[in-house]
Amino acid sequence: MEIVVCVKPVPDAETRLRAAADGKTLDAEGVKFVLAGYDESAVEQALLLKESIPGSKVHAIAYGPAPRTEEVLRAAIALGCDQATWVDAAGDSSGDPVTAARALAGVLAGVPRDLVLLGKQAGDDESGIVPAALGQLLGVPDFSCVVDLRWDPAGTRFRFQRPVETGVESWAVPTPLVIGLQQAWNDPRTAKLPAILKSRKAPIGRTTPASASAHSLPEKFELPPPRTGARLIEYKTPQEAAEKLVRVLREEAKVFP
Amino acid sequence: MTGPTVVVGEVADGHLTGPTLEAIGVARALGRPTVGFVAGAHARSAGPEFARYGVLEVYVADDARLDSAPGGARVGPLREVLASTGASVVLAGGTTNGRELVGRIAIAWDAAAATGVTELAAVEDGVRVRRPIFGGRATESRRLTGERQAIALRPHAFPSPAESPGTPHLHEVSPGALPAPLAAAERTGVAPTVRGAGPGLTDASIVVSGGRGLRGPENFHLVEELAAALGAAVGASRAVTDAGWRPTSFQVGQTGRAVSPQLYVAVGISGAIQHIVGMISSRVIVAINSDASAPIFKVADYGVVGDLFQIVPALTAEVRRVRGL
Numbered sequence: 001m002e003i004v005v006c007v008k009p010v011p012d013a014e015t016r017l018r019a020a021a022d023g024k025t026l027d028a029e030g031v032k033f034v035l036a037g038y039d040e041s042a043v044e045q046a047l048l049l050k051e052s053i054p055g056s057k058v059h060a061i062a063y064g065p066a067p068r069t070e071e072v073l074r075a076a077i078a079l080g081c082d083q084a085t086w087v088d089a090a091g092d093s094s095g096d097p098v099t100a101a102r103a104l105a106g107v108l109a110g111v112p113r114d115l116v117l118l119g120k121q122a123g124d125d126e127s128g129i130v131p132a133a134l135g136q137l138l139g140v141p142d143f144s145c146v147v148d149l150r151w152d153p154a155g156t157r158f159r160f161q162r163p164v165e166t167g168v169e170s171w172a173v174p175t176p177l178v179i180g181l182q183q184a185w186n187d188p189r190t191a192k193l194p195a196i197l198k199s200r201k202a203p204i205g206r207t208t209p210a211s212a213s214a215h216s217l218p219e220k221f222e223l224p225p226p227r228t229g230a231r232l233i234e235y236k237t238p239q240e241a242a243e244k245l246v247r248v249l250r251e252e253a254k255v256f257p
Numbered sequence: 258m259t260g261p262t263v264v265v266g267e268v269a270d271g272h273l274t275g276p277t278l279e280a281i282g283v284a285r286a287l288g289r290p291t292v293g294f295v296a297g298a299h300a301r302s303a304g305p306e307f308a309r310y311g312v313l314e315v316y317v318a319d320d321a322r323l324d325s326a327p328g329g330a331r332v333g334p335l336r337e338v339l340a341s342t343g344a345s346v347v348l349a350g351g352t353t354n355g356r357e358l359v360g361r362i363a364i365a366w367d368a369a370a371a372t373g374v375t376e377l378a379a380v381e382d383g384v385r386v387r388r389p390i391f392g393g394r395a396t397e398s399r400r401l402t403g404e405r406q407a408i409a410l411r412p413h414a415f416p417s418p419a420e421s422p423g424t425p426h427l428h429e430v431s432p433g434a435l436p437a438p439l440a441a442a443e444r445t446g447v448a449p450t451v452r453g454a455g456p457g458l459t460d461a462s463i464v465v466s467g468g469r470g471l472r473g474p475e476n477f478h479l480v481e482e483l484a485a486a487l488g489a490a491v492g493a494s495r496a497v498t499d500a501g502w503r504p505t506s507f508q509v510g511q512t513g514r515a516v517s518p519q520l521y522v523a524v525g526i527s528g529a530i531q532h533i534v535g536m537i538s539s540r541v542i543v544a545i546n547s548d549a550s551a552p553i554f555k556v557a558d559y560g561v562v563g564d565l566f567q568i569v570p571a572l573t574a575e576v577r578r579v580r581g582l
Contacts, residue, residue: 013511013530017395026395037511098363098370125390125397126515127372132328132360141327141442142361145353147505159445163506164353165276165457166269170446173327177442183505183512215369219385220398230544230560238571241561245543246575248559253541255520256463256487 001056001151001175002112005046006104006130007076009033009068010123019221025095026124026221033068035075038119038181045149045184046117047080053151061107063087063100063209070204078191078199085111085205094214095125101133103209108138114175115158120144120182131180141173144180259379260343262287264312265335265358266295267350268303275417275460276350280410281310282418284348287379292316294338296331296432297324308425310418314342315425320432325444328357332365334430339366345405346384351412352459359409369401375414384408392515393538413462413517458507461490463520464539466509468494468532470525470546470565474502479569480524486576492516492536494526510535525565528553545569 011017012032020027035043043060050056060076062069066088073084087103108116116138121128128144135142149160155172160179162169191199233248235241249255262284266277273295284291292314293307298321307315318334335358339347347362349355356372363370369383375396376387383402388411390397401408458464465487467480477497484491492514493507509516510532521539526532528544528551536542537556544557545565554560561568576582 011391013534017391025397041512096369097360101360101364123391123511126392127370128356129360129363129370129372132357133364133370135329136332136361136364139436140438141329142357143327144357162353165274165460166447168448168506169444170448171442172445173442176438215383215401215403216371217400217402218397219400222396222398223394224396227556227558230542230554230557232549232554232560232562235561235563238563238567239575241563241568242571242575245559245561245572246579249520249541249543250579253520253558255541 001049001053002114003046003049003056003058004108004111004113004116005042005058005060005076005081006116006118007035007039007043007060007062007072008122009062009064009072010036012036017223019223024218024221025093033071035072037123038121039123040188041184042117042119042181043076043079043081044186044188045181047189048185049115049149049151050080057082059083059085059111061085061087061104063103064089066090073204074199074202075191077202078196079189084202085207088206088208090208091211092214094216095218096214096216097125097127097129098133098216099212099214101130101137102212104130105134105137106209107207108134116176116178118180120146120180128180131178135178138176138178140176140178142178142180143171143173145182146179147183148185149179149181259289260345261290261292262346262348263338263342263344264291264293264307265347265349265355266293266303266307267352267354268295268297268299271299271303273303273306274350274352276352276355276410276412278310278417279412279415280348280350281307281312283377283410283415285311285418287346289345292338292342292344294335296334297321301427304427305425308423309420311421311423313423313425314428316428316430318430318432322435323432326435327439327442328354329361330432330435330439331358332361334432335362336365337430347407349409351410351414355409359407362407366405366407368405368407369403370407371399371401372409373411374408375411377408389538392511392534393517411517412459413519458490458492458509458514459516461516462518463487463489464492464509464516464518465489465522465524466492466494466526466536467497467524468526469496471497476566477502479565483522483524483569483573483576486573486580486582489522494532495529523553523557524569526553527551528556
């Protein structure tokens with residue numbers, strides 16, 4: 001099984017977000033970029049499938065600028081991916097997921113791939129556009145919000161579930177396909193120190209996509225006013241707490257009739 | 258030359274869904290001609306519902322195969338509608354399927370695309386959108402340029418439109434043959450979402466979630482009763498789903514569902530960052546917890562510090578009383 005996992009470097013969850021000087025995007029100065037969230041689950045799931053299907057390989061591909069993109073690819077190798085390709089986003093500062101999908105598809109078109117696996121959405125822009133755009137670009141079926149992804153060797157197809165708003169769908173789909181993952185079988189593993197050290201010297205392929213002009217451009221990056229903490233309801237009895245809370249929710253917050 | 262807006266309708270239980278109605282309202286506010294599109298087994302029966310909200314030109318691809326095929330099967334008929342109407346904007350509701358369709362049509366129709374949109378306005382050279390990012394910890398504004406834009410909204414960010422009934426004109430769209438790769442994919446079943454009698458977690462305008470403070474699955478009914486009184490969906494923290502008190506489909510948080518209801522009530526949830534990112538964009542947050550130093554009180558709007566085993570039943574009774582239940 002040739003598994004390709006696409007990942008995106010995103011700011012560490014603890015990052016204090018700030019707007020850049022032009023006010024349009026996140027200020028990346030001093031920010032630690034990591035492999036995180038759904039992408040981390042996608043790498044975990046790719047490795048679990050590799051371990052359970054003899055003769056499988058995992059190729060990690062990422063689109064983004066230096067040096068963060070190369071760093072997350074090294075993290076993916078340290079976790080157990082066999083190969084990595086960096087699609088250099090130099091010159092594209094749009095943050096446009098459609099542009100990213102086109103760049104990734106340019107590389108995907110030329111590599112062996114039975115399964116393209118990625119997080120259902122990135123942890124920063126949360127657009128969820130890339131999995132569906134890749135399916136369309138590659139001419140293969142795509143599914144996002146996928147859980148319990150399993151290979152059925154007898155039926156030579158993947159079986160998985162997709163919990164969406166209207167119910168939980170079950171699917172059986174032959175390769176090739178694109179999966180936007182909601183959850184892996186288990187929590188993502190952490191890399192061991194020798195593997196991390198070894199990954200620093202691993203070769204990383206680099207390609208530059210054909211230049212494309214994005215049709216989605218950032219104009220403003222804003223932070224919400226800081227939450228000042230809860231207003232605590234003062235009360236003597238649980239009944240009084242309940243009455244006061246319901247009153248403020250109805251009259252002040254106006255959240256229910 | 259700016260063309261009409263096409264609203265992509267979704268159907269559940271034979272009717273257009275709440276997120277579809279929100280998209281209709283947004284399309285009408287854009288002030289351009291609006292047409293409706295709906296595909297699947299109930300397209301012809303649900304399609305006329307567009308006209309109740311003033312959208313009279315409705316394109317229907319009435320074919321049950323479109324319900325059981327991968328979402329990509331809807332791209333073909335939708336493209337036909339976009340071509341025949343000379344559309345400029347595709348608008349979808351804030352659902353998983355709506356978001357996916359936007360990703361595909363961005364490629365198939367060569368459009369600028371955005372999802373999770375909470376504000377949009379027509380500007381000279383396209384559409385300006387605003388959307389929460391980083392789990393609601395920041396907001397970005399983007400300009401979608403060019404002649405075509407595909408946009409999915411964020412659920413509950415917009416009200417349903419006022420009724421403005423008219424007589425619908427239905428146009429039949431041929432779904433055509435499924436491309437072979439899509440035809441090979443088989444949907445083997447659909448189970449209703451595991452939940453109480455209330456609305457689905459991501460659809461609900463009120464969510465009540467329970468955490469470790471409930472001490473055991475035998476006490477989770479306290480959360481469910483409060484949710485029932487409020488007409489709310491039931492959620493849970495990761496501690497609860499990891500312990501198997503409730504299925505993972507209940508989980509609100511980074512690795513579960515992100516919700517953005519009008520009101521979020523956190524019962525016995527301490528407020529790990531993992532949970533916070535899944536609910537921080539709720540409009541009003543209420544926390545009930547015995548530990549006054551729990552981080553949940555930092556992000557909540559209103560808090561009750563106290564024993565949830567006393568507070569929650571009293572709150573359920575009070576909600577029932579004021580709602581006349």
